[in-house]
Structures are given as structure tokens and as C-alpha cells.
Amino acid sequence: MRRDAPLSSDEPAEPLYRQLAQRLSDGIEQAGLGEGSRLPSVRTLAAQYGVSLTTALQALRWLETKGRIEARPRSGYFVAKRARRSKRTSVEGVSGEASDKLAHRWSDPPPELDSQARDHLAMVGEPCAVRFDLASAEPSLYPIDRFSVLLRRLAYQHRDLVGSHVRGAGYPALRREIARQAMQYACELDPDELVITNGCVEALNLALRAVVRPGDVVAIESPAYFVLLQMLRALEVKAWPIPCHPETGMDLHALKEAFAHVPIKAVVTVANGNNPLGSVASNAAKEALVKLLRERDVPLIEDDIFGDVCFGETRPAPVRAFDTHGNVLLCGGFSKSLCPGLRLGWLAAGRFTERVKALKYTTSMATAELQQAAVAEMLASGGYALHLRRLKAALRQQLTVMREAVLRYFPDGTQVTDPAGGFVLWAKLPALGSRAISTRTLFELARAEGIGFAPGHLFGEGGAYDDCLRLNAGNQWTSELEAAVERLGVLARQAVRDDGRSLP
Amino acid sequence: MRRDAPLSSDEPAEPLYRQLAQRLSDGIEQAGLGEGSRLPSVRTLAAQYGVSLTTALQALRWLETKGRIEARPRSGYFVAKRARRSKRTSVEGVSGEASDKLAHRWSDPPPELDSQARDHLAMVGEPCAVRFDLASAEPSLYPIDRFSVLLRRLAYQHRDLVGSHVRGAGYPALRREIARQAMQYACELDPDELVITNGCVEALNLALRAVVRPGDVVAIESPAYFVLLQMLRALEVKAWPIPCHPETGMDLHALKEAFAHVPIKAVVTVANGNNPLGSVASNAAKEALVKLLRERDVPLIEDDIFGDVCFGETRPAPVRAFDTHGNVLLCGGFSKSLCPGLRLGWLAAGRFTERVKALKYTTSMATAELQQAAVAEMLASGGYALHLRRLKAALRQQLTVMREAVLRYFPDGTQVTDPAGGFVLWAKLPALGSRAISTRTLFELARAEGIGFAPGHLFGEGGAYDDCLRLNAGNQWTSELEAAVERLGVLARQAVRDDGRSLP
Structure with missing residues (x-):
């Protein structure tokens, strides 16, 4: 060259x-x-x-x-490789016919992956030595041995769980147990409105599709869970970002403002253990949100996947607990709180239940029942509360230690959240002199050294949060992790942007 | 009253x-x-x-x-119940604001369920004594005991399958086994293009979303698998029906005609063991279809879920085997051929692989791995071919007996398919005098007596196939089943339409 x-x-x-x-x-x-x-x-x-x-x-x-x-x-x-190059070229040739493209708004081919999606897939698709990237806790924090026993017993005693055609909303005992759990934090769910899903992501997907259509606008919290942003884009639904505060959650004043000017068809919130901020909204804020949306007859989609791993004295109520009109589609799951590998989530869809059931049928038809039965037994047998106490204590301690390490090793002026729940820290890096740090660049540099994290631009649109990053504290703290945080601090100082600078 | x-x-x-x-x-x-x-x-x-x-x-x-x-x-x-009534009314009130509705084509609320969807959910959502409705074989035809052993061993030895965060395209060993199986019928699949899905339905859904957008037109076979029709409607994609012949499959002449007049963005085919017709297209027809679509640069989505349960001497090749340009998105699964309860499918997406992987991530993120590992071991251990021989022999025999019963008990003039593969019969009922038989009416009458079947209107649009029905032959033939067919024949004679008749 x-x-x-x-x-x-x-x-x-x-x-x-x-x-x-x-x-x-x-x-x-x-x-x-x-x-x-x-x-x-x-x-x-x-x-x-x-x-x-x-x-x-x-x-x-x-x-x-x-x-x-x-x-x-x-x-x-x-x-x-040459094959790869020519394939790409032919794909581009198709989408490059601009005149045809503009003439038929809805007949363009689905958009190519954007840089967010590519970073996203790069992040999740490859092994890395230090996993600060995904919001996942290590297996030792989950009751895996008990699941092993349960699954073996169920596979032996209930072969129908394996051999029978599976249909519909999910395993009845699991739906009952989920409703029973919810009663403990004053949230009334009807087992008949519950649909068991393949992870909470499917629940979110079904909830969105039940209430909005392509071209619609959905208000979301900003920063937002990056899978939600990608999901909205895939569904051709526009995201309208509403600022979210690390301590108080979604800014309702800004939401009201938005309603005045934008035809918002639904709102998505992560009120408990917000991802990435770790915030928990107050009950007053939750009530106010319900009231606001009820007045405008706008449905709320609530992602409560982190609700069970919030650190307060009592489990915070989901927004749904304050709703009496079936207007909140509550999404939950067990991948964070109980067992990551089983891929089980659920959706309580209120007045949209019938529509969600129809969508589930044409999206994945049904969810395998063996693991549903195992989770149902685990919840019924009562060890869940004890497990959660242990998990939450570990997460809280790991978050604290990691936060200290970030403040110690990252450039002076770095701000970092103090989460009230969940797995992750959210850090905002300072400018170095007049040059902003780009966590996209940092992402590439760190990735080359086997250190993964979630770069900030994944959590927003149009380059927002490029000076932020999300770090997973789900793994037990070790000197290797400490060294990785230190190394990130060093690399961050190199990852400055030089937009607009002309070449020497 | x-x-x-x-x-x-x-x-x-x-x-x-x-x-x-x-x-x-x-x-x-x-x-x-x-x-x-x-x-x-x-x-x-x-x-x-x-x-x-x-x-x-x-x-x-x-x-x-x-x-x-x-x-x-x-x-x-x-x-x-009053609650139910008022809820419904309020939903109607919202969607009834016609002026607002017409002004914003893409901001209408998602459509209410239509009668197809309701019949569909009614069909799958409730127990019934005689299951002629779903294309399912009875558990005794599947190697459930072996799965029980495999699952127990895996849950004991590989706890990481349960406890670890699951990501990406699926369990590598299963992807390799699927590619190896496909080689046996001369179909080259790359494990890296394979994405494991939650059943074949999710594979179809992802394949569609990878190649078409809301408002696009997709050519499908008619009659069509009813889940596909509902899926297209949920995705706001228009279906363009192409006649499908019980012996030769999709009418390529009609497809060519359609291309001349309609902006068709993709084609969906079930070439092997068509559902509901049971047809298997010839290799010549498959090659011609590939050529036709390649010339027009239109992707093909192939649903090959019944490919392994076709009755010929050799397993028929999928259309994909004739494609060399990555233009066929091949969907398969194990719910029909190996194990109904595990909900495992797969998608080989050719040149659309990257897009499908991104869609999978925002649709359900990943598929649970325990069952993937079990199927991988089952395929690797070599008993699959033997199992298939037994399953196919049973299906073939049950289809034959059921076909005879239908011809014996249904009204004279009833036509019924002679399937080359799969689980189901498709019957067309004659007019009685000048009055057509409505299988929607028959469906309700039979349902009230605990006999389920799939009414013809589910397989088409605008009232097509209302004189047809699909019967599942997956269950071992018994005198009860024979009595149910006889009863259907009696009820069919009562289920005549009187459209347009004025009241007495």
C-alpha cells in the first residue's frame, strides 16, 4: 500500500x-x-x-x-473476500436507484444496518475477555443447580412438556405465579391477560406492535436501552426522546410539552432500574404518568425487567400498579433476575390482550414449555425472595466498587451514576481541553484489547451520548476487572475527536 | 328476551x-x-x-x-360482562374518529382482529376432543423418551446452557448439524448464515421483515398457510395470491403474469409438503422458480418445515438447493419432524444474513440453548433418519385412512387431496342444490360438539375457500376419529349458506 x-x-x-x-x-x-x-x-x-x-x-x-x-x-x-465484496456491491446497486426510491416511500428495501446496529452486533457477537458490555450477571449469582434439578425432574416426569404441540399464551401455572408475585408489590395482573414470551425483548416487541404502526411516533426515555432503539427502527416507528434524569426518571414536563406538538401514539418507560441510568421513579411520578397518558388515551409500555433487582427496602411498584384502565402494557422477564439462559419473558397487556395474543401467534406461535414449568415451580416453591436478596446485595456491592474504580481511573471530570437498581453504571466523560472524548473510538480501542463495554452512541440518536458509556457490574469484582477499568481510563484519554480539523 | x-x-x-x-x-x-x-x-x-x-x-x-x-x-x-362491554366500547370510540383516521394513513391504531384472526384464536385457544384442526402429530410418534434422557443429561452436565446469558445466532453445534443434514439433500447451507429461531414461525417472520416493508406486496401461494396470512396482515404487507395446484405446486405462469402488473417485492413458497395442499413441486419447477426470481432480483422465502416429512423415495430438495446467489431465505424447524414441544426453527438467510441477525436481536434476542443442544445431539447421534421413516409411514397411513373416511361420509362430490407429504388433507365441499356449504358455519357447529378443524376461509382472503376445510391426520386412527369424520359429514349438510335470501 x-x-x-x-x-x-x-x-x-x-x-x-x-x-x-x-x-x-x-x-x-x-x-x-x-x-x-x-x-x-x-x-x-x-x-x-x-x-x-x-x-x-x-x-x-x-x-x-x-x-x-x-x-x-x-x-x-x-x-x-471477493465474494463478500461483490455481494455487497449488488445489494447497493439495488438500493441506489434513487429515483425509484423516492417515488415509493413504502417500497424501498428495508434499510441497511446503520453504524449503531453494526456496533451493537459487533458487541454481542464476539467473545471478549472483560465483559463490561452486556447487562448480565455471572452464573454463580443464579440458582443454576436448582434449575438443573428441576429441569431434570420435569423432563423425566412431564414428557408432554417436550412432546406436545405448544400453543397460546403460555404455561398456565407460570402465568398464575407471575400474577401472584405481582400481588406482593400491589400490582394486580390477571393470568388471562398474560402472554409468556421468548425473553422480555419479545414482550417489548409485541407490546409495541399492538399499539403503534409504521410511521407512528413513540415517546421514549433518553438515554434509552439500545435494543429498544434498534427495535423501533426495525418496526419503522419514530422515537421521540424525552430526557430522563438519573434520579427521578422521565421528565414529565418535557413529555407534556411533546404531547402539545407531536402526535405521540405510545410511551415507553423503564421506571424501575432504568437502563442505562439505574434510576427508580417515585410513586408520585408514576401516578402522574398514568394520569397524563390516561387523559390523552395514549398507551404506556413499561419495561420492568429490572424491577426485581432494585435495591430499596421494598420492591418498587411498576407504573402499571397505578393504572386502572388496562392502559399499561407491562413487560417483564426472568433473564436478569432468575435465570439468564432460559429466555423467558412475559407481557401483561391489559385492554390490548387479544391483539397481543394474535401477534404472538404470528411472531413465534408459542414459547417452549419445559423452562416455563421450571420457572413456575421455582417461583411457587418460595426460594425466589431469598435468591433475590443475595443477587441484589452482590450487584449493589459490585456497582459501588466499580463506581469507585471509574472515578479513580477515568479522566478528571468524569460523571458516573449511583444506581438505585439494576446491573449497570452510566458514565459521562469530560472534554480534554477543547476535544471531546468519543466512546465509539474508545470502544474500538478497548475491543482490540478484549475489553467490551456499551458505547454511548448506542443509547441515543444522531451522535447523542458519544461522550458516555455503559459499564456492566454484573461480574464479581477482581483485580483483572480493576485493571480493565484502569486501562479504559488510559484509552479514554487517547479517544478524542477531531471533527472539523483540517488535514496537516 | x-x-x-x-x-x-x-x-x-x-x-x-x-x-x-x-x-x-x-x-x-x-x-x-x-x-x-x-x-x-x-x-x-x-x-x-x-x-x-x-x-x-x-x-x-x-x-x-x-x-x-x-x-x-x-x-x-x-x-x-359489563366491564368487557364498556372496555370494547371505549376502544371503538377511539378508532371511530374517522376524520383523524383518514388524515394520517400510518397513524391509525393497529386494526382490530378480523374474523379470520378470531376464528384462528378460537381454534387454537381452547381444548377440543377431536383435534383435526392443527397440523400436529401425536407425541407417541416422536422420540420423546430420548429427548427426556438428553435433556436430563445436558441439564446436569452443561449448566452453562441454563445459567449463561444467551446471544446471537444460536448454538453452534446445532447450526453445524442443520448444515450437515441439508447436505444429504444437496442443499449447501453455511452454519454462519443460520439463525436459530423460536419455531419456524419466527423464521418466517424474520425472513419477511428482512426483505419487505409495510405497504409492499408479497406473492404467496393460494390457498396459503393461515399463520402466514395473519402474519402478513400484522406486518401490513399485502398478499398477492398465486394459484397453487395440489400436484404441481405454485403456478409459475400466473406468477409471471403477476410480475408484469404488480410490484412484487418477495415470494413465499411451501414447495415441499405444501400446507394445506400436501403438494411437492418438481425439481424442474423449483429451478424455474429460482431462475424467474433471480432474473427479477426478487428474493424467495421458502418454508420447508414439512420437507423432512414428504413421502417420496428421497427427501425432496428445497428450492434453495437450486439457488447460487443467496437469494432464497430458507426456513425450517423441528416442531413437525422431531419434537413439537421444543419450539425450534431456523433460517438460512443467504445474502440477507446480516439483516436477519439484527432483526433476531430486536425481536427475541436469542433462543434458549438447552433444547438447541438436545436437538444437536439427537441429529448428531444418527437416529433421526430411522425416526423419520417411522413418522412418515404413520402419517401416510393415517392420511390414507382419513381420506377414505372423508370420501365415504362427506356429501357426494366432495373433493379431497392425496398428499405427497405432511400432516393434512384439504377437502372441497360441493354445493347442495344451489346452496354452497360454508365451512365457517360447519366450524361453529363442530366446535360446539368438540370437533375441531381448520375452516377454509382461514387459508384465503375475501371469503375464498369458504367451501373448503383442512383436516389434520397426525393422530392415530381410531373409531372415535372415524365417528368424528362421519359427524362432520352430517353437519356439513346443515351448514349451507343463504346469503342474499330475504327474510320470510
Whole structure:
């Protein structure tokens, strides 16, 4: 690859990274680099072309989206295989017919993955040594041995759980147990309105599809759980961000404002153990939210997956507990609180139950019953409260230690949440001098060293939260984790942006 | 309830059933019938008002959709609870604001369930004594004992299958086994393009969402698997029916015709063991279909769930086997062929793989791995072929006997398929004199007696196939089943339509 000719800086319209990308692409061609040839590292490129790490990375990503090169985890970038390149090109050829595209708003092909989706898949799709990325606790914090016993007994005694055609809303005993649990925090659920889902993500998906249509606008908290943002985009539903405060939750004043100007069709909230903020809204705020939406006849979708792992004296009530009109679609699940591997969630859909049942049938038909029966027995047998106490104590302690480490090792001025529940910390990094830190760049740098975390841009739109990141505290604290936080602090100082800077 | 005043027949604009519905509703009010009061049976109403069973049923269904009355399985119709009635009314009030509705095409609330969806849910949601409705075989035809052993061993030895956070495309060993199986019928699948799904229904759903958007048109076979029709409606995708022949499959001439006039964005086919027709398309037809779609750059979604239970000497190749451009999204699963209760399907998405993986993540995130590991071991251990031989022999024999019974007991002139694969028979009933038989009416009559089947209108749109029905032959033949077929034959003779007839 030729690196001798200097990059030109007299074309301000072309972003820096695109200039560099073009140069690299030409270089690959001219040097006749074959598929699989390794490209120089991000650092090397940045130094050679006198650009920041961010710009070098953007150039590589651009070539990656073009199918010209490919990233390999922890190895770097390589010239892509020819097959992959031509496939991509043909896909682009189809979507590139702009005239046709504009003429038929609803007949474009589904959009290509955006950079959020790609980072997202990169994050979850590969092994990494330090998992600060996903909101997951380590298996030792879950009653796995008991599940092992339960599953074995059920697989032996109730072969119909395996052999029979499965239908409908889910295993009746599990639906009853979920309703019984909810009574403990004054939330009345009818087993007949409950639909068991493949994880809480499916519950959210069904809830959304039950109340909004493509093109509609949904108000969400900002920052927001990144899967929700991707889900809305996949459903062609527009997200309307409402600021969310780390201590008090969704800003109801801003929501009211939005109602005055935007045709909002539904609202999504994570009131208990907000992801990523860790906030728990007050009962007064929950009541006010219910009232506000009831007045406007706008349904609320509540994601309560972290409700059982909030740290207060009593389990906080979901917003749904304050609703008497079937207007709240409450989504829950067991992947965070009881057993990550079983992929069980649920949805209590109030007055939308019939619609949700029909959607479930055409989305995945039914959920396998063996694991439903196991969770039902676990809940019925009464050890759940004890397990939760242990899990919450561990999470709380791990969050505290990790928070201290972040404040110690990250650049001065870093702000970090003090969560009232859940698994994660949310940190906002300061500017270094006049240059903002980009956690997208940090993400790539850390990923190359086997340290995963969730970069802030996943939690917002249009580059929001690029100076933030989410860290998972679900794993037991060790000196390795401490070293990883320290290393992130070092890398953060290198991950500054240089937007708008012209080339040397 | 007053039944003395005669029904008026001087308002031809008002359909007969609506007149009757109004009369019944007034009657409930005037008689002050409280919630839970039982209404006269369909037969009684039909006799009292001098209308056909179909008309009486339509009237009751109309009142049911209005929330005025409710159906209880095998008991009849009852005055609805007040709560239910007021809830329904409020929902209607919202969607009834017509001006607002027309102004915002994409901001209407999602449509209420139609009669297809309601019949569908009624069909699957309640127990019935004779299950001719679902395409399911009885548990004794599946290797349940072996799964019991496998699951117990896995739950003991591999607790990580239960305790670990689950991600991505699915259990690697299962993806490899699926690719290995496919090689046996000359279909090359790459484990890296495979995504494990919650049943084949989720695979279909993801495949559709990967290639079409709301408002697009998809060509489907007609008659079509009813879940597909409901799925398309839920996704706001238009179905374009292409005739499908009981022996040769999808009519490619008609498909070509459609391409000339309709902006078809994708095609869905069930080429092997078509549901409901039981047809298997020839290899020549499969090649021609691939070629046709390749020329037009239109993706094909292939539902091959019944591919492994086709009766020929060799397992028929899926259409995908003839494709070399990644243009076929092949959907499969194990609920029909190996183990109904595990809810496992898969999707090989070709050039749409990246998109499907992103959609999977925001639809259900991942599929539980314990059952994936069990199926992987089952496939690897080699007993699958032997199991399939036994299953197919049983299905074939049961289909033959059931077919004979239908020809014996159903009205003269009934036509019935002779399936080349799968679980089901498709029968077309003759007109009795000048009056067509409505299998919707038959469905209600049979349901009241605990006999379930799938009425023809579920398989088409706009009242198509109302003279057809699908019967499941998955259960071992018994004298009870024979008696049920005989009874269906008797009821069919009563289930005639009297559309357009004026009242006496």
C-alpha cells in the first residue's frame, strides 16, 4: 500500500475520513493486496496520515460498510473476500436507484444496518475477555443447580412438556405465579391477560406492535436501552426522546410539552432500574404518568425487567400498579433476575390482550414449555425472595466498587451514576481541553484489547451520548476487572475527536 | 328476551344478520338480561327467526365483536360482562374518529382482529376432543423418551446452557448439524448464515421483515398457510395470491403474469409438503422458480418445515438447493419432524444474513440453548433418519385412512387431496342444490360438539375457500376419529349458506 503521497486538504466538502478511505482503497488496488491481507493498525494509520484515531477508525469503518475490508475481532482489519465484496456491491446497486426510491416511500428495501446496529452486533457477537458490555450477571449469582434439578425432574416426569404441540399464551401455572408475585408489590395482573414470551425483548416487541404502526411516533426515555432503539427502527416507528434524569426518571414536563406538538401514539418507560441510568421513579411520578397518558388515551409500555433487582427496602411498584384502565402494557422477564439462559419473558397487556395474543401467534406461535414449568415451580416453591436478596446485595456491592474504580481511573471530570437498581453504571466523560472524548473510538480501542463495554452512541440518536458509556457490574469484582477499568481510563484519554480539523 | 315480533324484511340494504343482531340486542336490553345470561342456541335462533344457521351465527358473531355477548367453548353464547362491554366500547370510540383516521394513513391504531384472526384464536385457544384442526402429530410418534434422557443429561452436565446469558445466532453445534443434514439433500447451507429461531414461525417472520416493508406486496401461494396470512396482515404487507395446484405446486405462469402488473417485492413458497395442499413441486419447477426470481432480483422465502416429512423415495430438495446467489431465505424447524414441544426453527438467510441477525436481536434476542443442544445431539447421534421413516409411514397411513373416511361420509362430490407429504388433507365441499356449504358455519357447529378443524376461509382472503376445510391426520386412527369424520359429514349438510335470501 502506498502511503507516501500526502493527503490533500483543499477539499473541505469531503470529510477527512472519506479522503483517507479513498486513499486506502486506492492503495489496496494499486498494491494489488489480495483478500485477507492485513491492513496497518488504527494507530499506525493515524500516525502515518497525521489524523486522530477517530478519523482513522471512521475511514476503516467506511471501507468496511463498502465491503472493501473486514474487521476481525482482536486482529484488526483485512482486505475482504471477493465474494463478500461483490455481494455487497449488488445489494447497493439495488438500493441506489434513487429515483425509484423516492417515488415509493413504502417500497424501498428495508434499510441497511446503520453504524449503531453494526456496533451493537459487533458487541454481542464476539467473545471478549472483560465483559463490561452486556447487562448480565455471572452464573454463580443464579440458582443454576436448582434449575438443573428441576429441569431434570420435569423432563423425566412431564414428557408432554417436550412432546406436545405448544400453543397460546403460555404455561398456565407460570402465568398464575407471575400474577401472584405481582400481588406482593400491589400490582394486580390477571393470568388471562398474560402472554409468556421468548425473553422480555419479545414482550417489548409485541407490546409495541399492538399499539403503534409504521410511521407512528413513540415517546421514549433518553438515554434509552439500545435494543429498544434498534427495535423501533426495525418496526419503522419514530422515537421521540424525552430526557430522563438519573434520579427521578422521565421528565414529565418535557413529555407534556411533546404531547402539545407531536402526535405521540405510545410511551415507553423503564421506571424501575432504568437502563442505562439505574434510576427508580417515585410513586408520585408514576401516578402522574398514568394520569397524563390516561387523559390523552395514549398507551404506556413499561419495561420492568429490572424491577426485581432494585435495591430499596421494598420492591418498587411498576407504573402499571397505578393504572386502572388496562392502559399499561407491562413487560417483564426472568433473564436478569432468575435465570439468564432460559429466555423467558412475559407481557401483561391489559385492554390490548387479544391483539397481543394474535401477534404472538404470528411472531413465534408459542414459547417452549419445559423452562416455563421450571420457572413456575421455582417461583411457587418460595426460594425466589431469598435468591433475590443475595443477587441484589452482590450487584449493589459490585456497582459501588466499580463506581469507585471509574472515578479513580477515568479522566478528571468524569460523571458516573449511583444506581438505585439494576446491573449497570452510566458514565459521562469530560472534554480534554477543547476535544471531546468519543466512546465509539474508545470502544474500538478497548475491543482490540478484549475489553467490551456499551458505547454511548448506542443509547441515543444522531451522535447523542458519544461522550458516555455503559459499564456492566454484573461480574464479581477482581483485580483483572480493576485493571480493565484502569486501562479504559488510559484509552479514554487517547479517544478524542477531531471533527472539523483540517488535514496537516 | 322477546322473540314475538317478526323480523322486518323491507330494508334490503341491511344484511339479514345485522337485522337479527339488532333484534337480539334489543331483546337483551328489554328483557333486562344480566351478564352471564345464556342466549338460545344457534339452532334455536335459526328456527325461531326462520334464517339459516349461517345467518344466526353471523348475528351472534356480530354481537360478539361488539362486546355485547361472549362465546364460551362448548357452552354457547352469553350476555357479556359489563366491564368487557364498556372496555370494547371505549376502544371503538377511539378508532371511530374517522376524520383523524383518514388524515394520517400510518397513524391509525393497529386494526382490530378480523374474523379470520378470531376464528384462528378460537381454534387454537381452547381444548377440543377431536383435534383435526392443527397440523400436529401425536407425541407417541416422536422420540420423546430420548429427548427426556438428553435433556436430563445436558441439564446436569452443561449448566452453562441454563445459567449463561444467551446471544446471537444460536448454538453452534446445532447450526453445524442443520448444515450437515441439508447436505444429504444437496442443499449447501453455511452454519454462519443460520439463525436459530423460536419455531419456524419466527423464521418466517424474520425472513419477511428482512426483505419487505409495510405497504409492499408479497406473492404467496393460494390457498396459503393461515399463520402466514395473519402474519402478513400484522406486518401490513399485502398478499398477492398465486394459484397453487395440489400436484404441481405454485403456478409459475400466473406468477409471471403477476410480475408484469404488480410490484412484487418477495415470494413465499411451501414447495415441499405444501400446507394445506400436501403438494411437492418438481425439481424442474423449483429451478424455474429460482431462475424467474433471480432474473427479477426478487428474493424467495421458502418454508420447508414439512420437507423432512414428504413421502417420496428421497427427501425432496428445497428450492434453495437450486439457488447460487443467496437469494432464497430458507426456513425450517423441528416442531413437525422431531419434537413439537421444543419450539425450534431456523433460517438460512443467504445474502440477507446480516439483516436477519439484527432483526433476531430486536425481536427475541436469542433462543434458549438447552433444547438447541438436545436437538444437536439427537441429529448428531444418527437416529433421526430411522425416526423419520417411522413418522412418515404413520402419517401416510393415517392420511390414507382419513381420506377414505372423508370420501365415504362427506356429501357426494366432495373433493379431497392425496398428499405427497405432511400432516393434512384439504377437502372441497360441493354445493347442495344451489346452496354452497360454508365451512365457517360447519366450524361453529363442530366446535360446539368438540370437533375441531381448520375452516377454509382461514387459508384465503375475501371469503375464498369458504367451501373448503383442512383436516389434520397426525393422530392415530381410531373409531372415535372415524365417528368424528362421519359427524362432520352430517353437519356439513346443515351448514349451507343463504346469503342474499330475504327474510320470510
